[in-house]
Amino acid sequence: MGKAVEKVEKIWLDGKMIPWEEAQVHVLTHTLHYGLGVFEGIRCYECEDGRSAIFRLKEHIDRLYDSAHILMMEIPFSKEEISQACIDIFSVNKLKAGYLRPLAFLGDGEMGLYATSNPVRVTIIAWPWGSYLGDDGIKNGIRTKISSYTRHHVNITMTKSKAVANYVNSILAKREAKLAGYEETIMLDPEGFVAEASGENLFFAKNGKVFTPPTTSALEGITRDVVIQMLQEMNIPVIQRNISRDELYVADELFLTGTAAEITPVREIDDRRIGSGKPGPITQAIQENYFKIVKGCNKEHQNWLTYL
Ligand SMILES: Cc1ncc(COP(=O)(O)O)c(C=O)c1O
Structure with missing residues (x-):
């Protein structure tokens, strides 16, 4: 509970x-x-x-x-x-x-x-709210499952709106995954391509490059935007294109991004281990940099912070 x-x-x-x-x-x-x-x-x-x-x-x-x-x-x-x-x-x-x-x-x-x-x-x-997907998840990664529920079609709900009603779809998918023993679910769009998690965007790394789905069916995440900028600053190529579920199975690294979930590594999807089964070097670097930025330790990104 x-x-x-x-x-x-x-x-x-x-x-x-x-x-x-x-x-x-x-x-x-x-x-x-x-x-x-x-x-x-x-x-x-x-x-x-x-x-x-x-x-x-x-x-x-x-x-x-x-x-x-x-x-x-x-x-x-x-x-x-x-x-x-x-x-x-x-x-x-x-x-x-x-x-x-x-x-x-x-x-x-x-x-x-x-x-x-x-x-x-x-x-x-x-x-006050701690890690959304748990402290252990942030550190060691989480287990995920592809949802049987499809993410939004752009002409059914408005995907650029963070609308209350859009979250029934997320709740059904989250419940399904949790009841099956997984921590989070990854949803496919109406075409069958990877969209996002129930409350997070998704990135995967393969051979030194990072990939993320377009935001057609997914929310245009603000953390997603931060991560794209961080990757560019680290000179790691980041590519936005359609992604199939089996590309995730053979990814070197996989992680989720969101305000609540921050940067959460994924160690398993559909009972297949991702990479070594531990958070990989790109994920770890992104996570470390992210926490530095949000805690005001990165002088380059002070303009993202509103001090109380
Ligand atoms: C469905 C969904 N996707 C992605 C995100 C990540 O968005 P953000 O990074 O702006 O929090 C959220 C969180 O608001 C979400 O609910």
């Missing part, structure tokens, strides 16, 4: 910091019924110098607004107001580090699919 979210003092809801217990919504909240909502997952790290910094806040807020725009939801706050609230929620709760969840949803009022007058509501929640 998973662990409940660690309670903090305050939650930001519709422009106000309110006590945790009071952050409630009505059962007629439209998003609860039909799933039209958008969200973000952001991390704030305690840096080496003792300060705290939110990682790539601007890019996450831009994606939140793009997600809402795609779903025709008008967020009734400016990007500056939402960004400031993301910063404030940490200080108000005296948190040095943690996970940040902005969520925009349709409130109650009209019901039915063509509800046009319901308010767009926004909440921002922060809580």
Whole structure:
């Protein structure tokens, strides 16, 4: 069983910091019924110098607004107001580090699919959260399985929107894999090519080159973008193209990337060992550099950090 979210003092809801217990919504909240909502997952790290910094806040807020725009939801706050609230929620709760969840949803009022007058509501929640796929997974790698569920088709759900409803597909796939004894699932797109994991993008290394699928069916991950830039800085060729599942079977290294999962090595897929079965040198270098960047130790990437 998973662990409940660690309670903090305050939650930001519709422009106000309110006590945790009071952050409630009505059962007629439209998003609860039909799933039209958008969200973000952001991390704030305690840096080496003792300060705290939110990682790539601007890019996450831009994606939140793009997600809402795609779903025709008008967020009734400016990007500056939402960004400031993301910063404030940490200080108000005296948190040095943690996970940040902005969520925009349709409130109650009209019901039915063509509800046009319901308010767009926004909440921002922060809580302490450790490694999403476990400390052992981060260190030694995880076991994965290709899902029997297909990832989104671009004309069924909108894949550029981090939409609430898109995650039913992820939850079904995750449950299937966990119940079968694996830690994570890797999903194929409607054409049968590798798309992404249930909540992470994917990279593999083969003969000194790194490959990642295009983001047609997959979310355009912000960590994915960080990793691509890191690989370029390390002079390791990175190629974006369609990937078949058996290419993963014979990869030298395989790893997943995401705000929650950070850089998690994969040691097994469909009961086949990847490479030596241990995190490989490229994965380890990427992981090490990533933690240095998010903790403010890399002078080149200070512009990715918003200090509290
Ligand atoms: C389905 C999916 N793919 C990929 C990612 C990775 O995206 P990011 O690196 O922006 O967190 C996430 C996490 O938000 C996700 O939910």
